[in-house]
Amino acid sequence: MKKIERVIISVFDKKGVLDFAKVLKNEFDVEILSTGGTGTLLKESGITYKKISEFTESPEMFDGRIKTLHPRIEGGLLYRRSIQKDIDEAIKYNIKPIDMVVCNLYQFQKVIEKPDITLAEALEMIDIGGPTMIRSAAKNFPDVIVVPSPEYYNIIINELRTNEGSITDKTRLFLAQKVFSIMAEYNGAIANYLQKYYNPDAILPDTIIKAYEKVQDCRYGENWDQSAAYYRDLSAKLGLHNFKQLGGKEISFNNFLDIDSCIQMLLDFQKEYHVTAILKHTSPNGLAIDKKDQLRCIQMAFKCDPMSAFGGIWGVNKELTTSVADFIVNKENIFVDVILAPSFELEALEILKQKKNMRILEFNNFLDKRDEIYNNLEIRSTLGGVLIQEYDSKPVIKEWNVVSKKKVDNIEKEALIFAYKVSKWAKSNSACFAQIHDNGIYSIGIGAGQQSRVHVVKLAIQKAIEFGHKEELKNSVMGTDSFFPFPDGLEAAVEVGAKAIIHPGGSIRDEEIIKRADELDCALIFCGKRVFRH
Secondary structure (H helix, E strand, O other): OOOOOEEEEOOOOOOOHHHHHHHHHHHHOOEEEEOHHHHHHHHHOOOOOEEHHHHHOOOOEOOOOEOOOOHHHHHHHHOOOOOHHHHHHHHHOOOOOOOEEEOOOOOHHHHOOOOOOOHHHHHHOOOOHHHHHHHHHHHOOOOOEEEOOHHHHHHHHHHHHHOOOOOOHHHHHHHHHHHHHHHHHHHHHHHHHHHHHHOOOOOOOOOOOOOEEEEEEOOOOOOOOOOOEEEEEOOOOOOHHHOEEEEOOOOOHHHHHHHHHHHHHHHOOOOOOEEEEEEEOOEEEEEEEEOOOHHHHHHHHHHHOHHHHOOEEEEEOOOEOHHHHHHHHHOOOOOEEEEEEOOEOHHHHHHHOOOOOOEEEEOOOHHHHHHHHOOOEEEEEEOOEEEEEEOOOOOOOOOOEEOOOOOOOHHHHHHHHHHHHHHHHOOOOEEEEEEEEOOEEEEEEEEEOOOOHHHHHHHHHHHHHHOOOOHHHOOOEEEEOOOOOOOHHHHHHHHOOOOEEEEOOOOOOHHHHHHHHHHOOOEEEEOOOOOOOO
16 A cells, blocks of 8 residues: 555635644655645644645636646546556656545535525535546545545544555545545535526426435335335435434334324424324324323324324424323333424433333424425435425415305314314325314324225224214314215215315315205315325
8 A cells, every 4th residue: 555645635624624634744744735725724733735836836817716727736636556658647747646635625505505695606616626636536546545524534544543654445445435426416406506596486397416315224124125224315404314313222214204204294283282193104093282281182192093003103292291201101002113202301201211112203493494394395216216296385275165054163163174184194095083172173083095085984984983982073073185076975974973074175076065065064165275195
């Protein structure tokens, strides 16, 4: 392994660079070449270096746009030390070898996050010299080490000390690969920005470039014989990677899917009330809101379908209290796979940790950032491609159109909207019966994943009766995720006691459905928005 004798240091992010440069200079007597601000910082710290302009015998140009774009820089990085022809040309043109490049790029991605950024300012933050150098070094990694981020300084220092001033081939290759990953993300951000700038109204542009970074491996995939990992979208500031795990086993592939559904359910409800969502296989099996009492909110959500709640994902929208933790841990026949909350009372957290395998996740103020969270596109994979759409984050009520003779009061309206939100998150076709209590609303029967609309209503009824809610079906309200193509679904709901039903409308038989609702003295509301979830 060849010792490092000459290095270029030219960094935008100067974190840790002085300590790194001191090791190179003082311990290994490496010649340092540098530019502009980095060079000034080195000089102020007493670290000797040679200016790039002196090394190339060429001045900087165009306000620093051209500093390192020169044959003596790129040639020193690219010529192959093992090929005689390259060696002869390097001697002929007085090109000296450069053994290492320490360079990170202008932070284009951060700059374009500023709401008042101008195009001219954004263009100036497109790095040219830096990408050229690190790509050159990465291409020629058998001869040149590239250090594209401060996070790798300690790795390099440790190897230099271990290997008497040299770097292993494995590390060279690892860093080269990192460069091309960095460049893919960097170029993608520029391309996406310019595309958005010149076509700001395009929701779905012609090209979308995404880069992902692994956050953690999963124990296995959807099934035991599938490998899986969670990757974060590098262009998205907010996501599941912001959550903090406070206890329990590692999160599985299916856990991630359920956690995603749970947090999105919580995002759909008013934050000033207590909200509890309990789900399994990304579909709710119990949901409740309560204006005063978190424990009661949990209890009402749980009793909707205690059988499906076993091994489920539980989420609340406010700090989880000790009384709730005691209910979860000490009540018979409760098994929670994942519990989500913005925070936990200290005693509550200690109680929950008694369940060694229960995954405890804290999401802090995530629910306060709804608009920012949904400032992205939803991507689903298909064989050989992806489907991309806007997230279904708009209000579930597009219009409030009471089409029946029977009307509803404000409390019933609130319950209908609740039922419709629950049906939104249940797999299509879906239906939710809900009931009102003194300080809140709770689900009493949820049907999901049926191929016909009447069968999903009957399933919701069946589950409500099975778990002791037959009487609560009387004077209940129901939401279902799309229109009724025939009156049978409405008839089944009214037969067990539903007094008001909400759906989007839009069937060619709407008039027939409205007429039947009037005959059965049921309030019928068209909200104008379908909420399918496949």
